[in-house]
Amino acid sequence: MRPEHPxxxxxxxxxxxxxxxxxxxxxxxxxxxxxxxxxxxxxxNGAGKSTLLKACLDLIPKTSGEALIxxxxxxxxxxxxxxxxxxxxxxWDFPVSALDVVAMGTYRKLGWFKRIGxxxxxxAREALEKVGIDHLADRQISQLSGGQQQRVFLARAxxxxxxxxxxxxxxxxxxxxxxxxxxxxLQTLNAQGKTILCVHHDLATxxxxxxxxxxxxxxxxxxxxxxxxxxxxxxxxTYGGKLxxxxxxxxxxKNIGR
Amino acid sequence: xxxxxxxxxxxxxxxxxxxxVLGVAFLGATAGxxxxxxxxxxxxxxxxxxxxxxxxxxxxxxxVMSWMGLSGRSLPGLLIGATITGLLGVxxxxxxxxxxxxxxxxxxxxxxxxFFGLGIAILKMVEKIPGQSAAGLDSFIYGKTASMVWSDxxxxxxxxxxxxxxxxLILKELTLLCFDSNFASTEGWSTLGLDIILMALVTAxxxxxxxxxxxxxxxxxxxxxPTAARFWTNRLGYMLVLSTVIGAISGWIGASISAxxxxxxxxxxxxxxxxxxxxxxxxxxxxxxxxxxYLRHRKLQKKVGRQHILRSTYEILExxxxxxxxxxxxxxxxxxxxxxxxxxxxxxxxxxQARAEDHVERQPTGELRLSESGFGxxxxxxxxxxxxxxxxxxxxxxxPSHVDRDADMVEHLLGAEIxxxxxxxxxxxxxxxxxxxxxESR
Numbered sequence: 001m002r003p004e005h006p007x008x009x010x011x012x013x014x015x016x017x018x019x020x021x022x023x024x025x026x027x028x029x030x031x032x033x034x035x036x037x038x039x040x041x042x043x044x045n046g047a048g049k050s051t052l053l054k055a056c057l058d059l060i061p062k063t064s065g066e067a068l069i070x071x072x073x074x075x076x077x078x079x080x081x082x083x084x085x086x087x088x089x090x091x092w093d094f095p096v097s098a099l100d101v102v103a104m105g106t107y108r109k110l111g112w113f114k115r116i117g118x119x120x121x122x123x124a125r126e127a128l129e130k131v132g133i134d135h136l137a138d139r140q141i142s143q144l145s146g147g148q149q150q151r152v153f154l155a156r157a158x159x160x161x162x163x164x165x166x167x168x169x170x171x172x173x174x175x176x177x178x179x180x181x182x183x184x185x186l187q188t189l190n191a192q193g194k195t196i197l198c199v200h201h202d203l204a205t206x207x208x209x210x211x212x213x214x215x216x217x218x219x220x221x222x223x224x225x226x227x228x229x230x231x232x233x234x235x236x237x238t239y240g241g242k243l244x245x246x247x248x249x250x251x252x253x254k255n256i257g258r
Numbered sequence: 259x260x261x262x263x264x265x266x267x268x269x270x271x272x273x274x275x276x277x278x279v280l281g282v283a284f285l286g287a288t289a290g291x292x293x294x295x296x297x298x299x300x301x302x303x304x305x306x307x308x309x310x311x312x313x314x315x316x317x318x319x320x321x322v323m324s325w326m327g328l329s330g331r332s333l334p335g336l337l338i339g340a341t342i343t344g345l346l347g348v349x350x351x352x353x354x355x356x357x358x359x360x361x362x363x364x365x366x367x368x369x370x371x372x373f374f375g376l377g378i379a380i381l382k383m384v385e386k387i388p389g390q391s392a393a394g395l396d397s398f399i400y401g402k403t404a405s406m407v408w409s410d411x412x413x414x415x416x417x418x419x420x421x422x423x424x425x426x427l428i429l430k431e432l433t434l435l436c437f438d439s440n441f442a443s444t445e446g447w448s449t450l451g452l453d454i455i456l457m458a459l460v461t462a463x464x465x466x467x468x469x470x471x472x473x474x475x476x477x478x479x480x481x482x483x484p485t486a487a488r489f490w491t492n493r494l495g496y497m498l499v500l501s502t503v504i505g506a507i508s509g510w511i512g513a514s515i516s517a518x519x520x521x522x523x524x525x526x527x528x529x530x531x532x533x534x535x536x537x538x539x540x541x542x543x544x545x546x547x548x549x550x551x552y553l554r555h556r557k558l559q560k561k562v563g564r565q566h567i568l569r570s571t572y573e574i575l576e577x578x579x580x581x582x583x584x585x586x587x588x589x590x591x592x593x594x595x596x597x598x599x600x601x602x603x604x605x606x607x608x609x610x611q612a613r614a615e616d617h618v619e620r621q622p623t624g625e626l627r628l629s630e631s632g633f634g635x636x637x638x639x640x641x642x643x644x645x646x647x648x649x650x651x652x653x654x655x656x657x658p659s660h661v662d663r664d665a666d667m668v669e670h671l672l673g674a675e676i677x678x679x680x681x682x683x684x685x686x687x688x689x690x691x692x693x694x695x696x697x698e699s700r
Contacts, residue, residue: 021359057444075446083444090438094298095494104434108445113427140492156441 007071010035010080010164010195011056016065018048018055025051029065029220033197033212038190040200040210040226044239047217049199050086053166057083069164078108082162084153086169092142098152099124099137105159127155132181147178154182165189167198171205183209206230267514275517278406281414282470282513282528283506286479288418289467290505291425292459293480294487294498298436299456303363304351306477307370308457309464311347313377313473315339316398317384324390331394333410333469340398340465347373348457401472401525414466421462424455432456433494470513475525482532483508489543504539508532560611567608568617568636569643570597571628586633588625645680652683 005012013031017024026048033039041049054060056067058074069077082105102124103116110116128134131151136144141152150170157165165186171179186196186209200206206213206226213229215221215238222234263272270276296305319339324330347369354365385392394402406414425432434442435452443449460480467476487500512528541549574589574597595605609626612618617632628636 054440059440059443078444078446081444083441085438085440089440091300094437095488095492095497096433096437097493100494101437104438104441107430107434107447110430112431115430142492160445 005032005068005071007068008035009033009068010070011197012068012071013052013056014066014068016052016055016067017063018051018060019063024063025218026055027219031214031220031223033195033214035195036190036193037212038186038196038198038210039212039214040198040206041214041216042200042203042206042238043216043221047238049216050168052216053083053168053197053199057081057166080163082157082160082165084157084165084167084170087146087150087153087172089168092144092149094141097138097140098128098133098144098148098155101141101152102127102155102159105156108160123159124155127158128152130158131155131185145175147174150174150178151181154185158185163194165194165196165198167196169199169201171200171202203235263518264514267517268510275514277408277411278470278517279510279513281406281411282524283510284415284418285463285467285470286483286505286507286509286512286528286532287502288422288505289463289476289479289509290483290487290501290503291422291498292456292463293482293505294484294501295425295432295436295456296460296480297484299453301456302477302481303366304348304457305460305464305480307351307366307373308344308348308461309468309473309476310370310377311350311373312340312344312465312468313374313398314380315341315343315377316395316468317377317380318343320390320392320395321380321384321387324384324387330384330387330390330392334413336395336398337413337465337468340468341461343373343377344461344465345457348461397472398468399472399474400523401468401470401475401528402523406470410469417462417466421459425459428452428455429498470524471528472523472525475529478529478532479505479508482529482536486532486536486539486543489539489545489547491545504532504535508535563604563608564612564615564617565639565643566598567594567605567612568628568632569640570594571618571626571632572636572640573597575628584637586628586630588621588623588627590625594626641684644684645677648680648683649676652680 005014009032011031011033013029016026016029016031018026029052041052043049051060055062056074067074069080074081099121103120105127106116106120106123110120125134125137128137128151131154133144133148133151133155136148141149144152154170157167167186170182174182186198190196198210200209207230210226212224213226214223215229215234217238217240221238222229266272267275267279270279293305296302316336316339319336320330322339323332323335328335351362351365351369354360354369355362358365381392381395384390384395431442431447431452434445434447435449435456439449442452463480464473464476467479471479483505484497484501486504487497490500491497508528508531512531513524515531516522516524516527539547541547544550571589571594574593575584575587578589578593579585579587600608609618609620612632613620615632616629617635618626619629621627
């Protein structure tokens with residue numbers, strides 16, 4: 001029987017399997033992300049968290065299954081989506097400024113051949129202001145710190161003015177101030193009714209940051225409101241045999257008093 | 259005599275070399291422009307595979323045209339042949355990359371050498387076709403500028419003009435592709451399509467450049483100008499312009515010299531010219547050149563050193579006097595030596611530097627005393643340093659995104675209001691604790 005994936009869900013994944021060179025990385029993923037949630041995807045290294053995002057965005061081929069954005073395939077719904085890739089996925093030595101990168105978020109609406117003008121530059125500047133680094137607009141991107149680079153990516157996503165935000169480890173290797181700035185921004189977006197899906201690796205902050213949680217380890221272990229999903233049993237199932245990690249989990253659970 | 263000839267050639271006064279020099283300069287400009295994107299897309303080697311894969315096409319085209327009873331050496335025909343096998347080579351690389359787990363460099367190395375070997379063999383075979391002279395076909399390997407006629411020139415110039423116009427039209431799209439192809443693809447741009455366009459542009463330049471530069475060295479013509487340009491700027495726009503200019507100059511000079519000495523292969527001279535420009539750029543390039551970087555580092559070191567010695571002296575004065583106002587008294591070297599960690603030989607060097615700047619003077623007793631200007635500077639540096647420290651302590655939440663700044667710029671960066679607040683806090687703190695450094699040194 002086909003599980004229910006009604007079109008009101010910003011993201012509905014049905015029977016998704018992804019394999020690299022015949023080795024499955026994700027299999028039989030069934031997932032519904034409710035509208036207006038700030039959702040975290042959590043799981044051990046190699047659990048396929050980034051792969052899940054990329055498969056939903058058609059960046060890597062799906063071996064089987066589908067991912068629907070408000071009931072329709074991704075290529076019909078691009079306008080609704082903003083994507084923040086992992087910071088290491090690009091060459092930060094590239095000869096462009098922070099503002100140039102942020103302005104790339106306007107390219108889709110501009111279309112072929114048209115150059116960015118004052119409107120786009122202003123949009124980009126506003127977005128940089130929202131992430132608190134408008135004073136760095138003209139810096140070459142290699143001269144930015146890791147946290148600042150992450151903020152540039154975030155600003156580019158803001159310029160896209162989307163309904164759903166796909167974020168791949170936005171908190172990875174950033175300073176504490178940037179982490180606070182990012183989460184504040186995500187909460188603001190969330191309060192405007194936007195849906196945010198965020199790959200995350202730090203168990204200690206899960207229950208503070210996210211109201212919806214997907215526990216992933218090559219398959220979906222559990223998915224639902226964080227208050228119901230973030231349990232000792234589910235974490236055991238997700239992190240299973242990884243003993244050293246298990247200690248971390250136990251420690252985390254103790255800290256959050258569960 | 260020779261100089262006069264060179265001048266005439268460079269300034270296009272000589273009728274028989276004018277076409278060649280203009281054509282190759284134009285080729286260099288276009289190669290510099292497109293090469294920038296090839297470099298930024300990190301596909302330089304693919305360009306190399308492409309150019310080597312053109313050789314069999316040249317031989318085959320020669321054979322086919324001879325067989326059809328045409329002149330085997332018609333340039334358009336040869337270039338069409340070159341394009342076909344060149345593209346075949348690229349497609350083969352991409353196919354190997356997709357369907358096997360071989361790495362890029364292995365795939366390209368195999369395709370490059372196999373096609374080149376095949377090309378050499380085919381050239382040797384077509385030499386034996388009766389009634390046709392295949393002599394000169396090997397100029398496609400090393401390049402030969404002398405053999406350009408008007409129709410060739412129009413073919414080359416036309417192709418280059420179209421290529422340039424297309425590149426300029428899709429600058430934005432190519433930039434996005436090169437910087438973040440995944441993002442481009444989620445935004446609905448066909449990255450495969452853009453990559454194909456980029457490779458088509460590279461192919462066009464490579465193929466029309468074959469005759470002048472030769473297939474072995476054309477890759478240098480594509481890659482050297484943008485690499486050199488990158489040393490001068492961090493802006494893509496400037497880099498593209500500069501790379502175009504460097505390409506044009508290399509082509510201009512290279513073609514002129516090789517036209518004068520007909521036994522010098524054009525490709526080699528052009529590449530050597532470009533390499534010289536590259537070398538100069540690597541050393542002197544204002545954005546990332548070796549020398550400016552070294553000088554900037556030295557300047558920073560000197561500045562930090564000056565701040566260290568002046569602040570240390572000032573802090574010692576504060577430590578050794580009980581009541582304000584602070585008097586500028588001579589201090590024993592011993593105290594300064596112990597005040598903070600100095601690398602071996604650092605302190606004498608810094609003192610020499612400070613004396614040269616008239617910040618300190620040596621007393622006959624061997625003690626060190628701040629000059630009047632040095633005293634003012636020391637007090638300013640110490641105050642700014644403490645303001646920064648205080649700022650970092652008080653505003654730890656927002657500070658990290660601001661701390662990559664110079665301590666000297668405290669007022670400029672934080673604004674008068676915050677500085678006033680900090681100063682007030684500093685006054686308050688003075689009566690109780692002074693500076694974290696002072697506590698340590700007591």
